[in-house]
Amino acid sequence: MPVVVVEGRRIRVRGTVQGVGFRPWIYRLAHEEGLSGRVLNDPCGVTIEAFGPPEALATFLRRIGAEAPPAARVREVEEERIPAQTIQDFAIVSSEGAGTRRVSIPPDLATCPECLREVGDPRDRRHLYAFTNCTHCGPRYTIAVDVPYDRPATTMARFEMCPDCRREYEDPADRRFHAQPVACPACGPRLTLRDAAGDVLAARADAIVFAAAELAQGRIVAVKGLGGYHLACDATSPEAVRRLRERKKRDEKPFAVMVADLPAARGLAELGPAEERLLGSVERPIVLARRRPGNGLAPEVAPGNPLAGLILAYTPLHHLLLAAVGRPLVMTSGNLSEEPMAAEDGEALDRLAGIADLFLAHDREIENRCDDSVARVIAGRPTVLRRSRGYVPRPVRLRRPVRRPVLACGAHLKNTFCLARGDEAWLGPHVGDLDNLEAICAFEEQVERLQRFLDVRPEVIAHDLHPDYASTLYALQRPEASKVAVQHHHAHVASAMAEHGLDGPVLGLAWDGTGYGSDGTAWGGELLLVDGGSFERLATLRPLRLAGSDEAIRQVWRIALAALDDAYDGAPPLDRLRLFDVVPERDVAVVRQMAAKGLRSPLAHGAGRYFDALGALGLARPRATYEGQVALEWNLAADETRAGSYPFDVVEEDGIRRADLRPLVRAAVEDLVSGVPPSRVSARFHEGMADVAAALVRQAASERGRLPVVLTGGCFQNARLAEAVLRRLEGGFDVRLHGEVPPGDGGIALGQALVADAAAT
Numbered sequence: 001m002p003v004v005v006v007e008g009r010r011i012r013v014r015g016t017v018q019g020v021g022f023r024p025w026i027y028r029l030a031h032e033e034g035l036s037g038r039v040l041n042d043p044c045g046v047t048i049e050a051f052g053p054p055e056a057l058a059t060f061l062r063r064i065g066a067e068a069p070p071a072a073r074v075r076e077v078e079e080e081r082i083p084a085q086t087i088q089d090f091a092i093v094s095s096e097g098a099g100t101r102r103v104s105i106p107p108d109l110a111t112c113p114e115c116l117r118e119v120g121d122p123r124d125r126r127h128l129y130a131f132t133n134c135t136h137c138g139p140r141y142t143i144a145v146d147v148p149y150d151r152p153a154t155t156m157a158r159f160e161m162c163p164d165c166r167r168e169y170e171d172p173a174d175r176r177f178h179a180q181p182v183a184c185p186a187c188g189p190r191l192t193l194r195d196a197a198g199d200v201l202a203a204r205a206d207a208i209v210f211a212a213a214e215l216a217q218g219r220i221v222a223v224k225g226l227g228g229y230h231l232a233c234d235a236t237s238p239e240a241v242r243r244l245r246e247r248k249k250r251d252e253k254p255f256a257v258m259v260a261d262l263p264a265a266r267g268l269a270e271l272g273p274a275e276e277r278l279l280g281s282v283e284r285p286i287v288l289a290r291r292r293p294g295n296g297l298a299p300e301v302a303p304g305n306p307l308a309g310l311i312l313a314y315t316p317l318h319h320l321l322l323a324a325v326g327r328p329l330v331m332t333s334g335n336l337s338e339e340p341m342a343a344e345d346g347e348a349l350d351r352l353a354g355i356a357d358l359f360l361a362h363d364r365e366i367e368n369r370c371d372d373s374v375a376r377v378i379a380g381r382p383t384v385l386r387r388s389r390g391y392v393p394r395p396v397r398l399r400r401p402v403r404r405p406v407l408a409c410g411a412h413l414k415n416t417f418c419l420a421r422g423d424e425a426w427l428g429p430h431v432g433d434l435d436n437l438e439a440i441c442a443f444e445e446q447v448e449r450l451q452r453f454l455d456v457r458p459e460v461i462a463h464d465l466h467p468d469y470a471s472t473l474y475a476l477q478r479p480e481a482s483k484v485a486v487q488h489h490h491a492h493v494a495s496a497m498a499e500h501g502l503d504g505p506v507l508g509l510a511w512d513g514t515g516y517g518s519d520g521t522a523w524g525g526e527l528l529l530v531d532g533g534s535f536e537r538l539a540t541l542r543p544l545r546l547a548g549s550d551e552a553i554r555q556v557w558r559i560a561l562a563a564l565d566d567a568y569d570g571a572p573p574l575d576r577l578r579l580f581d582v583v584p585e586r587d588v589a590v591v592r593q594m595a596a597k598g599l600r601s602p603l604a605h606g607a608g609r610y611f612d613a614l615g616a617l618g619l620a621r622p623r624a625t626y627e628g629q630v631a632l633e634w635n636l637a638a639d640e641t642r643a644g645s646y647p648f649d650v651v652e653e654d655g656i657r658r659a660d661l662r663p664l665v666r667a668a669v670e671d672l673v674s675g676v677p678p679s680r681v682s683a684r685f686h687e688g689m690a691d692v693a694a695a696l697v698r699q700a701a702s703e704r705g706r707l708p709v710v711l712t713g714g715c716f717q718n719a720r721l722a723e724a725v726l727r728r729l730e731g732g733f734d735v736r737l738h739g740e741v742p743p744g745d746g747g748i749a750l751g752q753a754l755v756a757d758a759a760a761t
Contacts, residue, residue, distance in 0.1 A: 015075035021135025212324030227370030229334030283390030462756030488515025494751030513608030524606025533758030645687030690724030
């Protein structure tokens with residue numbers, strides 16, 4: 001009889017491997033291969049000790065890397081030989097809490113088809129249960145109190161499992177085996193519907209029926225989701241949406257719309273395969289897509305905007321509510337404009353009582369506030385514009401490990417922060433604009449929480465070069481001695497480099513509205529040569545004067561006037577442009593006087609300012625009600641033709657090339673005053689700006705070599721611009737766009753961390 005050789009292996013698996021059914025899957029895999037041993041969570045991921053024949057161990061190792069559960073992300077598998085042990089079975093054992101921590105819990109996962117089927121099955125014990133989940137779906141990061149990710153370290157700890165749930169949890173053959181949020185109507189969280197005074201009106205499944213009836217009558221309902229409260233109303237009712245806008249103090253910024261499934265989404269927007277995959281992904285972001293004519297949504301959902309921000313239901317509660325109300329729902333952040341979304345029940349009643357008529361809540365606490373993510377398909381691939389629920393806390397793998405732990409505090413607008421240690425970087429959830437105390441407090445709270453999850457105290461603090469940003473002031477108040485100021489556009493380029501694993505040097509085209517330049521002026525139309533912690537400014541755009549500084553960004557007619565006066569040497573044809581029919585002559589005179597004297601009129605090189613200027617002229621829009629509104633509407637106004645583009649010049653001053661856009665402005669104005677449709681003018685403008693970008697890259701490449709090119713900054717959230725630049729450079733250049741890291745200020749902290757690590761001594 002042949003002798004069976006038994007060997008031992010200790011296998012460490014790193015990545016997103018907690019809370020996704022990984023240990024149960026390892027348990028079943030070990031049984032299939034005839035191995036004994038144990039598996040457990042550790043602070044860095046999962047540790048396996050396996051014993052059996054060498055051939056079976058080799059197959060086991062191969063399958064770990066090739067066949068992991070869908071929600072898991074295996075980043076690395078390490079193995080070492082250990083002495084063989086005589087063990088009869090394979091077991092899941094208690095987690096280890098010691099050692100260097102890594103956040104290996106996954107983001108929150110959209111409801112899986114199996115759980116959704118149970119919720120809809122009258123014979124199932126979870127019929128109509130709003131908190132149904134399993135190892136493949138449900139809350140994760142938003143309920144995590146600590147790591148390793150086990151039930152006692154979540155907000156589900158207070159719910160003692162009933163015998164039926166306990167049997168599922170302990171049965172290796174069950175898909176709820178070690179599903180930490182497992183629950184049912186007998187033992188889990190419960191729904192309540194309350195009025196604005198906090199009095200209970202209904203509970204459990206009746207709460208959904210009652211809330212749906214009120215939504216159908218035009219009421220506004222605050223709905224407690226995974227990462228915070230949303231404000232919901234009937235998306236087909238102009239009156240309901242107008243009421244929500246008035247109460248929320250949100251004039252024109254588009255609202256997201258939640259629908260039950262892909263067929264419902266197809267009825268509202270024009271979706272290609274990439275948009276459908278993105279909508280149906282486990283991350284469930286809000287996806288921007290062009291609206292279908294006559295889609296039935298109230299025009300007030302997105303005034304003047306041809307895009308719809310659609311999101312598919314991602315919890316059983318959402319599915320049940322949408323089925324009961326029978327129509328799409330506005331589902332927007334539960335806050336007043338620009339505040340963080342409410343997450344605690346008392347906080348929601350205090351802050352939203354003047355907005356919501358009713359509160360559909362539950363008793364499972366939200367530990368980590370996490371707003372919905374936003375994405376769009378650009379150049380055929382998903383681009384995350386706001387990275388939060390569904391993506392956080394998934395780390396970004398770094399090609400070059402940082403030498404010391406780094407905290408990067410991000411920008412002032414669309415803020416996220418970043419913690420980097422070793423070869424991983426974690427972007428925190430979207431915080432938003434740091435313009436009020438509530439947002440600043442939320443930012444500080446999230447920073448402290450992720451530091452605790454990682455058990456790390458940063459040794460280097462990175463911040464923006466702008467001295468007055470709230471994130472900069474926070475960084476400077478930190479006790480750590482090593483502080484590194486990082487130029488805004490340098491950080492933008494470095495974030496794209498980090499996402500794509502580029503060491504440098506690269507040519508980085510960083511186009512946005514405004515960022516504090518190293519010369520004290522406002523940059524934003526930059527071509528940089530970036531190599532780690534250093535950069536060289538190769539090219540920029542001819543600047544415009546922003547009379548009134550930040551006031552000009554809201555009153556965009558001021559930027560249009562600056563562009564006209566610059567292009568026409570102070571004598572533009574204002575009387576022939578519709579924009580100036582609605583701008584008083586006295587205001588024009590005052591603004592010109594401010595610019596002439598340099599009174600609160602900084603020079604700004606931002607590409608976004610040209611989008612504002614031409615958008616104001618072409619659309620006759622004197623004001624923006626939210627940041628980037630006119631530039632976005634100008635982009636969306638463009639027709640699909642590529643019939644020509646506007647001219648420009650490139651000059652060199654002090655060793656830096658400057659794209660002179662005065663010829664472009666004059667040509668666009670001549671078209672407008674001669675009756676060319678604004679849609680055609682917008683198309684030619686976009687083609688002209690793409691010509692500018694490509695020309696600057698080619699000129700730099702002729703001197704510096706054909707280096708990789710990254711397109712970054714908020715302007716490259718503009719699909720038309722990004723795709724036009726790609727077309728001009730394809731074939732001769734290696735051009736990279738952002739994907740899972742936002743191109744705008746929501747991704748800048750990642751770049752700050754890498755630059756600070758390279759620069760810190």
